[in-house]
Amino acid sequence: MRILGIETSCDETGVALYDSDCGIVADALYSQIELHAEYGGVVPELASRDHVRKLIPLIKEVMAKAGSQPADLDAIAYTAGPGLVGALMVGASVAKSLAYAWGIPALSVHHMEGHLLAPLLEDPAPQAPFVALLVSGGHTQLVNVASIGQYQILGESLDDAAGEAFDKTAKMLGLGYPGGPNVAKAAQQGNASRFRFPRPMVDRPGLDFSFSGLKTFTLNTRNKCAEADAGLTPEDVADIAWAFQDAVVDTLTIKCKRALKQTGSKQLVVAGGVSANLLLREKLADMVAKLGAQVFYPQLRFCTDNGAMIAFAGYQRMLAGQEADLKVKVRARWPM
Numbered sequence: 001m002r003i004l005g006i007e008t009s010c011d012e013t014g015v016a017l018y019d020s021d022c023g024i025v026a027d028a029l030y031s032q033i034e035l036h037a038e039y040g041g042v043v044p045e046l047a048s049r050d051h052v053r054k055l056i057p058l059i060k061e062v063m064a065k066a067g068s069q070p071a072d073l074d075a076i077a078y079t080a081g082p083g084l085v086g087a088l089m090v091g092a093s094v095a096k097s098l099a100y101a102w103g104i105p106a107l108s109v110h111h112m113e114g115h116l117l118a119p120l121l122e123d124p125a126p127q128a129p130f131v132a133l134l135v136s137g138g139h140t141q142l143v144n145v146a147s148i149g150q151y152q153i154l155g156e157s158l159d160d161a162a163g164e165a166f167d168k169t170a171k172m173l174g175l176g177y178p179g180g181p182n183v184a185k186a187a188q189q190g191n192a193s194r195f196r197f198p199r200p201m202v203d204r205p206g207l208d209f210s211f212s213g214l215k216t217f218t219l220n221t222r223n224k225c226a227e228a229d230a231g232l233t234p235e236d237v238a239d240i241a242w243a244f245q246d247a248v249v250d251t252l253t254i255k256c257k258r259a260l261k262q263t264g265s266k267q268l269v270v271a272g273g274v275s276a277n278l279l280l281r282e283k284l285a286d287m288v289a290k291l292g293a294q295v296f297y298p299q300l301r302f303c304t305d306n307g308a309m310i311a312f313a314g315y316q317r318m319l320a321g322q323e324a325d326l327k328v329k330v331r332a333r334w335p336m
């Protein structure tokens with residue numbers, strides 16, 4: 001079976017073609033980072049307009065790279081939420097129109113299920129049941145995956161998502177958008193012994209997270225440094241970035257360990273934009289080694305938003321017998 005996947009939930013236009021015999025045959029991604037950088041974050045209206053401009057050319061590019069004709073396709077999968085409604089509408093309407101024209105079903109996919117399943121495209125792939133940590137710009141969740149399609153949320157952030165905290169920290173340190181990679185880069189020059197930031201909620205039982213207090217702590221530290229040095233020095237920025245990243249990574253690692261122990265699972269799957277963070281990968285590798293467990297990730301380019309994960313999740317939805325109709329329905333918020 002061949003499924004075309006379309007992702008437009010935020011600021012990346014992603015398209016990919018998944019073949020159930022040989023995996024991802026072709027994919028293409030257009031990132032709007034430059035468009036939004038001068039505003040310090042994603043401007044929804046600009047995002048929608050840019051998806052309109054880029055989506056059809058990317059679909060043509062992927063079909064050409066794969067040497068595929070519309071007649072080769074069995075379905076189209078598109079992200080129906082959660083995300084920016086205008087941006088989602090672009091992907092949904094294009095998917096539905098093509099599906100109507102080509103006489104195939106258009107399947108709606110949950111963006112976070114896309115992230116969650118992305119590590120299954122790798123070799124070796126995790127085998128359900130497993131525990132998943134989903135860490136993106138909009139979500140921080142620990143999920144018990146009994147089987148594909150059967151998800152139980154074990155814990156989640158009560159306020160900011162981990163990626164959002166990275167983005168806000170980057171903004172307050174003048175590191176620009178997108179925050180995660182910039183904070184990680186600045187942290188490489190940081191002095192590990194200057195600050196120690198709190199690890200929120202680790203001394204309480206349970207698997208929920210909270211990152212807004214850490215954000216405030218980071219802001220207060222930033223303001224104290226700026227006052228003392230009459231402005232932020234490059235050392236202040238690097239040291240704060242180091243302490244912030246260390247606190248987030250430590251917190252995520254502690255909760256993952258707790259989730260593995262609680263469920264008895266020996267497999268941890270980590271996905272979403274923050275799963276590209278190298279310090280997180282290092283700390284999780286140490287943690288799972290001590291537990292005799294294994295950790296799985298998507299390849300780096302499929303950690304952040306992409307069409308491949310949507311094509312693959314669409315294939316799984318199809319196997320599960322999901323119905324498709326021609327209504328264009330998207331959801332800004334949508335529990336998994």
Ligand code: KG4
Binds near residue numbers: 273
């Ligand atoms: O999954 P994603 O592309 O979009 C959402 O579904 O939200 O994740 C984007 C988030 C952003 O907050 C970005 O700052 C963060 O992932 N991110 C990182 C890294 N790369 C991306 N955070 C920490 N370290 C990174 N290397």
Ligand code: ZN
Binds near residue numbers: 111115137272305
């Ligand atoms: Zn995402």
